[in-house]
Amino acid sequence: MKYQPRALIAEVTHRCPLHCVYCSNPLEMQKRSEELSTEDWTSVFRQAGDMGILQLHLTGGEPLARRDTAELVQAGRTAGLYINLITSGVGLDEARLDALVAAGLDHIQLSFQDTEEATANEFAGTRSHAVKLRVAEMIRQRRIGFTVNMVVHRRNLDRLEHMIAFAEATGAQRLEIANVQYYGWALRNRDALLPTREQLDRSVPILDAAQQRLQGKLRIEYVLPDYYAKYPKPCMNGWGHQQLLIDPAGRVMPCHAAPVIPGLEFANVRERPLRWIWDESPAFNRFRDETWMPEPCRTCDRRARDFGGCRCQAFLLTGDASATDPVCTLAPAHGVIDDILARVNGEGTPQWVYRIDPV
Amino acid sequence: MSELTPEIVPRLAPGCRLNATGGAEDLLLIPEGALRLKGPGRAIVELCDGVRSLRAIVDELHQRFPSEEVVRIETEVLSFLTRLRDRGVLEAI
Numbered sequence: 001m002k003y004q005p006r007a008l009i010a011e012v013t014h015r016c017p018l019h020c021v022y023c024s025n026p027l028e029m030q031k032r033s034e035e036l037s038t039e040d041w042t043s044v045f046r047q048a049g050d051m052g053i054l055q056l057h058l059t060g061g062e063p064l065a066r067r068d069t070a071e072l073v074q075a076g077r078t079a080g081l082y083i084n085l086i087t088s089g090v091g092l093d094e095a096r097l098d099a100l101v102a103a104g105l106d107h108i109q110l111s112f113q114d115t116e117e118a119t120a121n122e123f124a125g126t127r128s129h130a131v132k133l134r135v136a137e138m139i140r141q142r143r144i145g146f147t148v149n150m151v152v153h154r155r156n157l158d159r160l161e162h163m164i165a166f167a168e169a170t171g172a173q174r175l176e177i178a179n180v181q182y183y184g185w186a187l188r189n190r191d192a193l194l195p196t197r198e199q200l201d202r203s204v205p206i207l208d209a210a211q212q213r214l215q216g217k218l219r220i221e222y223v224l225p226d227y228y229a230k231y232p233k234p235c236m237n238g239w240g241h242q243q244l245l246i247d248p249a250g251r252v253m254p255c256h257a258a259p260v261i262p263g264l265e266f267a268n269v270r271e272r273p274l275r276w277i278w279d280e281s282p283a284f285n286r287f288r289d290e291t292w293m294p295e296p297c298r299t300c301d302r303r304a305r306d307f308g309g310c311r312c313q314a315f316l317l318t319g320d321a322s323a324t325d326p327v328c329t330l331a332p333a334h335g336v337i338d339d340i341l342a343r344v345n346g347e348g349t350p351q352w353v354y355r356i357d358p359v
Numbered sequence: 360m361s362e363l364t365p366e367i368v369p370r371l372a373p374g375c376r377l378n379a380t381g382g383a384e385d386l387l388l389i390p391e392g393a394l395r396l397k398g399p400g401r402a403i404v405e406l407c408d409g410v411r412s413l414r415a416i417v418d419e420l421h422q423r424f425p426s427e428e429v430v431r432i433e434t435e436v437l438s439f440l441t442r443l444r445d446r447g448v449l450e451a452i
Contacts, residue, residue: 007392054378054386055393082376084390106374106376106390107374107390109390144373145372146374173372173373173374174391174447215445216444216445217447219446
């Protein structure tokens with residue numbers, strides 16, 4: 001294997017009790033009747049362990065919307081994987097958390113939409129904030145890895161200091177301040193969600209100071225909105241380089257947004273061994289090396305660092321998945337980003353649209 | 360942050376553990392990935408069991424590697440554990 005996969009992202013369901021305005025799940029979601037069974041996932045995890053994959057991220061949708069979450073955790077541990085549950089917390093009670101811990105869960109990443117209940121519920125399109133607070137307390141009482149994930153955007157970024165204090169009080173070891181990434185439903189609501197440049201400029205010194213003050217106590221990771229970056233993000237650390245994602249119906253993809261790219265066919269774990277899909281399938285090899293790159297990427301010093309950015313974003317914003325990611329200031333299509341930022345920094349905030357759940 | 364002293368009792372932070380023995384490499388699995396452990400790294404982390412003090416860990420390593428000077432072992436263990444602590448994967452109790 002030329003590329004060694006390290007992490008498997010298992011989207012075990014698209015069902016979710018939340019209706020976040022920035023949901024990154026695809027516009028077309030898989031139905032419950034199409035979801036892989038416990039046995040299917042158990043086989044996948046075993047194959048992943050054999051391939052040298054270290055980490056399993058159980059996510060969705062809301063992974064707790066399935067009844068077999070503890071069985072999935074156990075299957076992952078049996079396969080030798082480190083298990084991270086990415087959850088809204090909705091559906092978790094003391095008994096269920098105990099069962100997950102007993103099954104070998106290593107770490108929980110709990111998402112929050114804000115520190116204020118009213119707006120948190122507004123962004124989530126559901127009354128979930130109070131539940132999350134109770135879940136955070138339940139996690140704190142157990143010896144398990146705990147990350148607070150705070151999703152930030154124009155309407156809440158000004159509360160960054162509160163968010164950091166809030167995360168400290170939960171007893172979490174890590175805080176992820178994750179700016180919304182504009183895929184799936186979030187792209188539809190982008191102009192209502194992108195922070196202004198002024199907001200971003202204010203946030204940087206706050207984060208720097210907090211990182212210094214909390215070193216060794218609370219690790220703070222900050223994901224910038226790449227629309228404001230000079231160079232693109234090294235999306236997934238390279239297409240098919242380290243990570244793979246399996247959707248609820250068993251399709252294996254280099255990332256969760258990849259189905260937006262026309263012409264890619266994703267092999268299914270119901271039909272093919274995971275190792276074949278990783279090594280041989282055309283979708284994983286499509287953007288793996290540098291042969292697809294256009295100029296300026298092809299001769300750029302940074303091409304081994306950021307891989308030309310995100311293929312999905314390139315397609316979504318330019319209509320060409322082989323274009324340089326337009327967030328790159330060197331990209332021929334960077335004008336698209338300039339236009340969006342001019343709009344976002346100039347006009348009022350438009351209304352957003354809520355999404356509904358799959359059947 | 361305070362210095363680590365011989366009296367502290369180190370242990371891995373929640374959400375951090377060693378990979379199974381006998382694998383291709385020694386790894387400390389942590390929430391955002393894995394840290395590759397070189398040389399005596401694995402042995403040192405195994406001794407951070409929440410029971411032994413830092414002093415006891417150094418003594419134990421000295422018994423295992425008697426040809427190494429205690430001072431050298433102590434310096435190495437201290438710098439290794441300080442790095443782990445600053446990384447948030449080790450706590451002192």
